[in-house]
Amino acid sequence: MDKQRVAIVGSGTAGSASALFLSRLGHEVTLFEKVECPTATGAGVMLQPSGMQVLQELGLEEEILNSGAIVERLHATTTKDKVVLDLRYKELDQKYYGVGLHRGVLFQSLYDSVQHQNITTETGVEICEIVQSDRGDCSLISSERCEFNGFDLVVIASGARTNLREAVGIPHTVKEYPWGALWFVAKSGTEDSSNVLRQYLDSTHTMLGFLPTGKEHHNQQKLTSLFWSIRADQVDHFRANGLSQWKAKVLDLAPHARQLLDQIQSIDQLLFAPYYDVVLRRPFQGNVIFLGDAAHATSPQLGQGCNLALVDAMTFADAMSQSNTIRAAFKLYAKKRRGQIRYYQWATRFLTPFFQSNSRILGWLRDLTMGISCRIPLISKLMISTMCGFQEGLLKSSRNR
Ligand SMILES: Cc1cc2nc3c(=O)[nH]c(=O)nc-3n(C[C@H](O)[C@H](O)[C@H](O)COP(=O)(O)OP(=O)(O)OC[C@H]3O[C@@H](n4cnc5c(N)ncnc54)[C@H](O)[C@@H]3O)c2cc1C
DSSP: OOOOEEEEEOOSHHHHHHHHHHHHTTOEEEEEESSSSOOOOOOEEEEOHHHHHHHHHTTOHHHHHHHSEEEOEEEEEETTOOEEEEEEGGGTOTTOOEEEEEHHHHHHHHHHHHHTTTEEEEESOOEEEEEEOTTSOEEEEETTOOEEEEESEEEEOOOTTOSHHHHHTOOEEEEEOSEEEEEEEEEOOSSOOSSEEEEEEETTTEEEEEEEEEEOTTTOOEEEEEEEEEEGGGHHHHHHHOSHHHHHHHHHHOGGGHHHHHTOOSGGGSEEEOOEEEEESSSEETTEEEOTHHHHOOOGGGSOHHHHHHHHHHHHHHHHHTOSSHHHHHHHHHHHHHHHHHHHHHHHHHHHHHHSSSOHHHHHHHHHHHHHHTTSHHHHHHHHHHHHTOEEETTEEOTTO
């Protein structure tokens, strides 16, 4: 394909990674970001082998590994010490592992690389309209009514809560999950420092997790993210209740967490993250394509969001390099991504209520069956491969491709 003028909206995972891949192909890329001075914010995320493969392609694997924490195992137990999940990456292959990382570190690595390439960045610009001419030219209009003209195609990577789906008129559904999570990134202390993502469960109403989150940039202090499942409509009540009751509950589940909890002095240090389920009938409309959470946000139950966004970016660049027209590239991209995105949307939608809901029966079924499933080699391999981000269906994996 000839050189195209590409506008990308959003400099998160999908946007920055797409900018890097497309600029490498020789396209003229402009990246729009609504935040004036984008900085490294956020909680812990898990990078899976699927996402790490993309970061390797971008030459960022080593940098990420230096700031992240290797995670070898996901381990979840109930209050009665029953094992619900025990999945080890190496059971699929010795070479696999997850990386626990501060979301901001991933953002910063990608964004810094963007600054070193021939990519124009427009920060502090919130795009709120996209106009496509009959000839296919696209113009972007900001909330301050500035117009940016002359793009051949637009990549929308502005996250789960974007309102550009309505602005473009692409058929979609967005549902907010009734449950989300409170987050806190702490300096690691006496709590378990092994390479395990650890969850403590009590039926489906309580889920406490500790994710190794790598190191602080300036002093190499190890970090751990704490997450606490909560109904979105209970957050105000939770905040009004203060910290002491909640801390007692956490200590009851995880007595080793005392030093970590001592770092939480104000209820406002716990940040609430809502979860969304976004479905697009197809990811493109005219010369506009949607990538990452803007196209297919899921609950983070399977820890796939950043990974899917990274794979989107690489697959889209591949489709561009293999096609003669934008339309053909969009179609090829949609075809290549359909299986994996549908699988993870289905799997997170199916699994989330077993961990976050009001259903005692689902909690009971989970406790009865999942621990046993982890010990059946065939099922456990499917679960680990799903966790790795490799599945494109129940019986289809991209692992050896
Ligand atoms: C609590 C929680 C835990 C998570 N845990 C994990 C995990 O363990 N593993 C994992 O892989 N994923 C996880 N995720 C999901 C992950 O954070 C997202 O899937 C990922 O960040 C999606 O990347 P994105 O680029 O699509 O969107 P985002 O990272 O949301 O980036 C969107 C960007 O667009 C900008 N923007 C928005 N609107 C506009 C506009 N109109 N104009 C210009 N700029 C705009 C925003 O400022 C932002 O920079 C988690 C999410 C949550 C909420």
